[in-house]
Amino acid sequence: MDEETGYEAVRSRDARFDGEFFFAVETTGIYCRPSCPAVTPKRKNVRFYPTAAAAQGNGFRACRRCRPDAVPGSAEWNVRADVVGRAMRMIGDGVVDREGVPGLALRLGYSARQVQRQLTAEVGAGPVALARAQRAHTARLLLQTTRLPVTDIAFAAGFASVRQFNDTIRQIYARTPSTLRTESGTRLPAPTPTPPPTPAPGAALIAGVPLRLAYRGPYHRPAIFDRLAAGAVAGIEEVAGAPGTRTYRRTLRLPHGSGIAAVDEAAAGPWLDARLHLTDLRDLTAAVQRLRRLFDLDADPQAVDERLGDLPGLAALVAARPGLRSPGAADAEELAVRAVVGRAEAERLVAAYGQPLDVPCGALTHVFPEPKALAEHLPVAAALADGSVRLDPGADRDDAEQALRAVPGLTARTAAYIRMRALGDPDVAVPGEPVRDTWRPWRSYAQQHLWNQHAPTDLEHP
Template identity: 75%
Template sequence: MDEDTRYEAVRSRDGRFDGEFFFAVSTTGIYCRPSCPAVTPKRRNVRFFATAAAAQGSGFRACRRCRPDAVPGSAEWNVRADVVGRAMRLIGDGVVDREGVAGLAGRLGYSARQVQRQLTAELGAGPVALARAQRSHTARVLLQTTELPVTQVAFAAGFASVRQFNDTIRSVYASTPSELRAAAPGARRTATPSAGVPLRLAYRGAYQSSAVFDVLAAEAVPGVEEVGGAPGRRVYRRTLRLPYGTGIVAVDERPRGWLDARLHLTDLRDLTTAVGRLRRLFDLDADPYAVDERLGADPRLAPLVAARPGLRSPGAADPEELAVRALVGTEEAERLVRRYGKALDAPCGGLTHLFPEAGALAQADGPVASLAAALADGAVRLDPGADRDDAQAALLALPGMDAGTVAVIRTRALGDPDVAPPDLDLPDSWRPWRSYALQHLRTAGELEPQ
């Protein structure tokens, strides 16, 4: 997309491109999402950026009207398997905050200098700036939805010091933390740590929430997950194992341009990671316009796409958990939870356990023990930055692992949008969205569920 096309998207306030690029106005010092409702600036005053971090790095602050930091992530990072796409997925999972740039580079198999150079060349911002933009968004959410003291917000959002936090908030939002909190829209600041953090999980385009909730309900592992309520008003709840602690999340089925969610975390430093994992589970960063355009041109799929525009391909809240479940099935997964899962300190409704860690499952018998051992020692990597081809090869080398199971893991745990099971001959015209094509066929009852 060239800059003239981007400007036309801005002039038409086209929400399809929110998160795909950002624009800034040199005369105001503000950057926005393409669908910002403000008066369209003159073309000569507009600059375009691939990321919010790049706009911030050039001295622009976030628009208070369109809140560009709250847009869905770019679908490009889910599709791409190169180092930039893998890096963006890892940064979204909070790796830079936990392990630094050296940790990010180590996971990617590159030097820190190479990662810095590639990200800056393509996105206009390096890993530190990209993580900083993510931290500032997390801080805004906490300031405007909780009563946490400002000092606790700073460290929960991942800042190393209160001074760094204050400077970043002023730079990004042109406000002090207290001013940003006072400007919370509609005085939504009703949450306390014990009540959880309320979230609006944004997505672009149409979203078939009922189909996603049908999948989650059919697959739910008792003790770890539950789906309650009548169709159309269901709530999905599950436990989460996170880097600093644990969590329980509840997500409402009703789509409003976003999904309402509430997170209860034992350590608020896990907020960024938990949100990223929920976004992958519900496939919220997908580009339904691109998917539907390609698949809707196929005679077999056209009526299915017309019936369910914006159908998503669900991912996983925990990729290692998904791999085990794909291998053993729901009934055996429930048995593993009872035997090896860690019990919650206080059960919450039907939620009683965390799914077992790989190290614990290595004590089990058969293929699941081999898979768990490979996950525990790093022989198989399924984190957001894992190389999908390497992971597939490592999985296929394990005893009891067949190509069909690996295809499910690649689709769900690794978020690959273009996976074809080995027993199906799918047309090349469905590329690069074959995972979505199969989801259409399953939802329509033309294929068996995974």
């Protein structure tokens, strides 16, 4: 998109472009999302950036009115399979915070210098700056939704020191952390205990963090909640309530501990209301990204519907379910195992090998077993445990599908299904289904429309 088109999007306050690019105003030193309701600046004063990190790196502060750091992610990173797309997905999952730039580069198979160069050229910021922008957003969220001490928030958000945290918040928001918290105007829950720095497995959950998981609309909520309800595995998932007011709840296995997520179907705005209960707040970023992938919240439904809505055999389906999403996975390795064994066997594996919660939460009693716990029983779990199959956010999709097809007993259809959901590939043709090449690059969404013609069933054992 050229800059003149971008400026027209800003003039019309077009929310479809929120997260796809950001604009900054030189006379104010502020950067915004395209739909910012403030007065439209003069064209000569506007600069455009592909990411919030790029705008911050050029000295601009986040607008306090439109909160550009809270927009959905760019759909481009879901579509792209190159090193930049893979890197962006991994940074979103918190890899730089946990493993540093060398860890990111190693996972991508490039040198740290090559990763830095490619990201800077394409998105205007390197991996450190991109991770820093994400940490700042996490910190703002915790400041405005919890009563956790500021020091705890600094480390929970991934900052290496309180000083680094304070400097970053002042630079990006032009406020101190305490002022940012005070100005939010949000009624905060009662104080909660500080989480231990290295919690043991099954450690007690701290009080929940309320979230608004933003998306660009439309969003067909009934279909995705129907699908999640049909495939829910007892012990780790449940869907409660009547259609339209349902809540999906599940346990999460995260880098530093475990968690429970709850997501509501009822619509209050262009977001999904959610709550996260974590044993370690350092997992907040990873948990949020996993929910975003599960609910396909960074998709561009206008682009999908515009393409598929003009095609024979799909036009009526798209008109009936505008904004239909292609659900991903909260845990890619779990999804792969479930796709192979089916729901009934998955429930047996949870009971036999899952990690029990110290205190069951309603119908949620376990965290799904790690691949190494199932490696002796399932070839796919063994392949995941020894690394011959990689399904992390930065995995090469072609390599992953090829490796899956080499797993004994795993069919091409199952491998394609895992690629669609565990790796969030928007353009997968599942063998045996009437999906056509002319439906590229959105064949996964076309497949969802075909499946949603019928009553929802457990599709995780194709």
